[in-house]
Structures are given as C-alpha cells and as structure tokens.
Amino acid sequence: LPVLRGPGSQESRGDNRRAEFEALAHKYSRDIYNGALRMTRSRDDAEDLAQDTFVKAYASFHQFRRGTNFKAWLFRILTNTYINAYRRRQRGPEFVALDDLTADQVAKTRSGEGASQAEPEEAALARLPDEEVEAALEELPEAFRLVVILADMQELGYRDVAQALDIPIGTVRSRLFRGRRLLRRRLREYAAARGLI
Amino acid sequence: MEAISALADDELGAEAEAVRAHLESCVACRAEYGSLVAVRDLLRRPSLSKSVPEGFWAAVERGLDAHDRAGEGVIGRLRSALAQTPRAWPMRFARNVALAGAAVGALLAVLWFLPTHQEQVASSTTALKAIALDFEGHMGREAAEPFPYHTPAEARNAFLATVGYPVSMATAPAQSVSFVGGRVLRGPRLNGIELTYALGPHRVSLYQVPDGGSIPVGMADQAYGSRRYYFDTLGACNIVAWQENDVLYALASNLDHLTLLQLARQVQVAPPVGA
Numbered sequence: 352l353p354v355l356r357g358p359g360s361q362e363s364r365g366d367n368r369r370a371e372f373e374a375l376a377h378k379y380s381r382d383i384y385n386g387a388l389r390m391t392r393s394r395d396d397a398e399d400l401a402q403d404t405f406v407k408a409y410a411s412f413h414q415f416r417r418g419t420n421f422k423a424w425l426f427r428i429l430t431n432t433y434i435n436a437y438r439r440r441q442r443g444p445e446f447v448a449l450d451d452l453t454a455d456q457v458a459k460t461r462s463g464e465g466a467s468q469a470e471p472e473e474a475a476l477a478r479l480p481d482e483e484v485e486a487a488l489e490e491l492p493e494a495f496r497l498v499v500i501l502a503d504m505q506e507l508g509y510r511d512v513a514q515a516l517d518i519p520i521g522t523v524r525s526r527l528f529r530g531r532r533l534l535r536r537r538l539r540e541y542a543a544a545r546g547l548i
Numbered sequence: 549m550e551a552i553s554a555l556a557d558d559e560l561g562a563e564a565e566a567v568r569a570h571l572e573s574c575v576a577c578r579a580e581y582g583s584l585v586a587v588r589d590l591l592r593r594p595s596l597s598k599s600v601p602e603g604f605w606a607a608v609e610r611g612l613d614a615h616d617r618a619g620e621g622v623i624g625r626l627r628s629a630l631a632q633t634p635r636a637w638p639m640r641f642a643r644n645v646a647l648a649g650a651a652v653g654a655l656l657a658v659l660w661f662l663p664t665h666q667e668q669v670a671s672s673t674t675a676l677k678a679i680a681l682d683f684e685g686h687m688g689r690e691a692a693e694p695f696p697y698h699t700p701a702e703a704r705n706a707f708l709a710t711v712g713y714p715v716s717m718a719t720a721p722a723q724s725v726s727f728v729g730g731r732v733l734r735g736p737r738l739n740g741i742e743l744t745y746a747l748g749p750h751r752v753s754l755y756q757v758p759d760g761g762s763i764p765v766g767m768a769d770q771a772y773g774s775r776r777y778y779f780d781t782l783g784a785c786n787i788v789a790w791q792e793n794d795v796l797y798a799l800a801s802n803l804d805h806l807t808l809l810q811l812a813r814q815v816q817v818a819p820p821v822g823a
Contacts, residue, residue: 369612377605384600398601406611473586481595488591502557503591509559528553528584535587 372412375421376405382422382505383429389500390433392489404429423511426501430515475547476538487537495530502527552577556585 383404388397408415408428415424491499501512502523509527513520542548551567554560560567571578 369616373612376608380600380605380608381597384604385597388598394601398604398607401600402604402607402611405608406615409612410615473582476586476590479590481593484590484593484596499591503588504596506592509554509557524554524559525550527557528550531553531584531587534591535583538587538590 368412369409372409376408376425379422379425380405383425386426386429386500386505387433389488389504390429390497400429400433404432407432420511422505423507423515426505426507426511427515430497430501472539472542472548475542476535478547479538479541479545483541484538487534487541490537491530491533495526495533498523498526499530499534503531549577549580552581553584556581556588 380401384397384401387400387404388394391397391400404425408425411428415421488496488499497516498512501507501515502509507515509520509523512523512527516523518526539548551560551563552571555564555567555571558564571581
C-alpha cells in the first residue's frame with residue numbers, strides 16, 4: 352500500500368509554477384482573445400472561450416515542453432476548446448463542400464484578371480473598412496476560416512497550424528490558398544459595391 | 549497556384565526557387581501572387597486586432613485561483629476534517645461538499661490521510677493509504693471481472709469501448725509512475741475501471757468511472773454495511789471518502805495518468821508502514 356505524505360513545500364512550488372505560467376501567458380492575452388473573437392464571432396463567447404483557454408492551459412502547463420512555441424501551444428488549446436465546446440452553439444455558415452467552392456472559385460478568378468488590374472485592385476481592397484473585412488472573414492466556411500485565423504491573422508507557421516487543427520500540412524496549405532481566394536472574391540464584391548473597383 | 553500562396557508565406561521549401569523563377573516570366577502568376585499577399589496583409593491590419601475587454605485578465609486570474617484551490621481543496625478539506633474530533637469530521641466534510649461545486653479544471657485528488665490529530669493516529673501511520681480493493685470489496689467486488697489489458701493504451705481503448713468516456717493517459721512513459729494493470733468493475737455502485745500504478749515501491753489503485761456515472765455527481769452520503777461513505781465531486785473528479793478506525797481514506801475517479809504523475813511530484817513518498 353502506498354503511503355504518501357503531504358509536502359510542506361507544495362505551496363511555494365505551486366506559486367513558482369503559476370508565476371512562470373502568468374509571465375508567459377499574459378502577453379498572449381490579446382492574441383488569444385482576438386483568435387477567439389474571430390472563431391466565435393461573438394464578443395461574449397470570445398471572452399469566455401479565451402478565459403477557458405488560459406485556465407485549461409494552466410491546468411496542463413506541466414505538459415508544455417519548455418523551449419517550444421508557447422503561442423502555438425496556446426492556440427492549439429484554444430482551437431481544441433473551440434471545436435469541442437463552442438462550435439456547437441455557433442450560428443452562421445457551415446461547411447460547404449470544398450470541391451464546389453474551389454471549382455467555382457478557380458473559374459471566376461482566372462477570368463478577367465490581368466497584371467494591369469492588380470495594382471488598382473490591391474489599393475482598392477486596402478481602402479475597405481474594417482467592418483467589411485471582418486464580414487468577409489465571418490462568412491468564410493469554418494474549415495477555411497480557422498486556417499486563415501491561425502496563419503494569416505496570428506501568423507503561425509504551417510506546421511503549428513497543422514498541429515493546432517490536427518490536419519496535415521498539405522491540407523493547411525491548400526485550405527489557406529482556397530480561403531484567401533474566397534476572401535478575395537468577397538472583398539472584391541464589397542469593393543465593387545463601393546465603387547472602388 | 550497553391551504554391552504561389554505558400555511562397556508568399558515562405559513555406560514552400562524546395563519548390564521555392566522554381567516558382568520564383570516562374571513568377572519572373574509570368575505576368576498572370578505575378579498578379580496572383582500580389583493579390584494573395586494583399587488579401588493576407590489586409591487581415592494583418594492592426595485595427596482588426598481588438599483590445600481585450602476590461603477585466604479580462606482578472607477573470608483569468610480568478611480561474612487560476614479556482615484551479616489552485618481545487619488542487620489543494622480535497623487535501624485541505626480532508627486535512628481540516630481530520631483536525632476535528634473524529635465524530636465531527638464527517639459533518640464538516642459534508643458541509644464542504646457545496647464548496648466543491650465551484651471548483652474548476654482538472655483536479656488532483658488521491659487517497660490522503662494526514663496526521664493532524666495525533667492521538668487518533670497510530671504512531672507509525674502518518675499518511676494516507678490507497679485501499680481501492682477495500683472500497684471495491686464493499687461496492688463492486690461481486691461483479692469484478694478479470695482485466696485482460698496490460699498497457700495504458702489497451703486500457704484506454706477498452707475503457708472507451710466499455711463506457712464511452714475518454715480517459716486521457718500519458719503517452720510518454722512515466723519516469724516515476726508506471727502502469728501495472730487494471731480490471732473492469734461492474735457493480736451496483738461502482739461501474740468502471742480500476743487502474744493500478746507502481747509509484748516507487750508502492751501501488752496505487754485508481755478508479756476511472758463514466759462521467760457522472762457510478763459515483764454520481766451530488767450523490768448523498770450513504771452507509772454500506774458498517775461504513776459510511778462520503779461522496780463529493782470536484783470538476784471531473786468524483787471522490788468518495790470514508791473513515792476506518794483512525795484513518796481517513798479517499799478515492800478519486802477520473803484521475804488520469806498525467807494527473808497522477810503531477811501529484812507524485814508534489815507529494816513525498818514515505819516508506820510503507822512497517823517497512
């Protein structure tokens with residue numbers, strides 16, 4: 352039978368662990384909150400999700416390998432928490448068959464696009480207000496949206512995105528490409544509606 | 549086309565040179581590249597990054613506090629229970645059940661006995677004991693089945709198949725704690741799996757039960773045979789405790805291997821009684 356004794360030093364060790372965690376985690380609170388905001392598309396849910404993420408990260412901080420990318424580790428927890436707990440109550444666009452989207456997209460983007468139009472188009476997109484960029488992002492089907500949030504907004508590398516979403520790197524690459532094209536299509540529509548293009 | 553997008557992220561690897569060379573000579577692809585970069589950079593516009601709401605980090609701190617309290621809570625409560633007179637502690641324990649509801653997170657809990665009430669404690673008995681078998685003897689032995697699995701992975705899979713409740717166990721081999729074996733228990737009160745670990749020279753047995761299952765959340769304290777059992781829940785952990793002579797025993801369900809490892813680092817392993 353095991354005989355275990357409570358240590359007198361447990362408290363101070365706990366404090367060190369917590370201090371180390373807080374020192375690392377605090378500087379990512381904005382990133383995590385913004386990631387959660389783009390995932391949930393709701394300020395209230397984002398706050399809860401981001402706070403849950405930090406508490407979960409703290410609870411499993413012993414699993415974090417020192418010297419590896421802490422931000423990527425936090426985003427992995429954020430993504431898992433979102434997928435497991437928050438996505439179920441989400442409204443809004445759901446998954447769309449990937450083939451349909453891409454076939455449609457490739458056809459549209461290949462026509463009528465030339466070098467001469469590229470410069471003004473980029474300038475036009477840059478003049479879109481935040482609200483329309485956010486709206487275009489929110490309309491993105493989730494498979495693409497998650498990859499775009501992690502890679503484009505949070506600037507995680509493909510490998511970290513792949514781990515966070517538990518998908519192969521090749522899938523990250525193709526979803527990101529398709530996601531960007533879907534976004535571009537929507538942004539062009541907004542720009543055209545404003546007479547920018 | 550997809551390669552162009554990856555090139556913009558510097559994620560292309562060996563192909564990068566060839567694609568760059570192609571961009572030099574292909575106007576359409578160069579336009580595509582510029583346009584994808586423009587979309588990406590639009591998403592990095594600083595004004596899209598919102599400030600965290602006021603009080604955000606304070607709320608995180610409260611969550612961490614709750615987690616810290618919960619980690620010590622079981623231990624602390626059992627300690628304070630034992631600090632009472634032997635007849636008083638069960639009431640104290642029961643009263644504190646309500647506090648447990650506030651606990652957050654994955655929890656530590658184990659079989660603790662703390663010698664705060666010296667006259668009640670045999671001189672060499674200074675710690676808690678894991679006596680899962682004793683508990684099982686009262687609550688589920690009649691239906692215990694032999695356990696045919698010998699690795700954590702097998703146990704986990706069997707557990708999932710049996711009760712559908714995920715058990716997370718360390719995938720990396722534990723240094724100080726190793727999995728010994730386990731068995732499936734099917735009893736009127738305890739329906740789950742018992743896992744046994746070697747912890748130094750000792751053995752620790754833990755119950756993993758279905759979520760809210762065999763030791764139901766909020767289950768009232770009950771007497772079985774000559775003993776009275778006290779039930780409690782802390783987060784995902786279900787706990788049952790009882791007193792035998794001058795020793796307090798507690799068992800926790802849903803303890804995983806990693807949590808046990810974490811615990812093992814926090815407790816001092818003393819030689820077994822009589823060793």
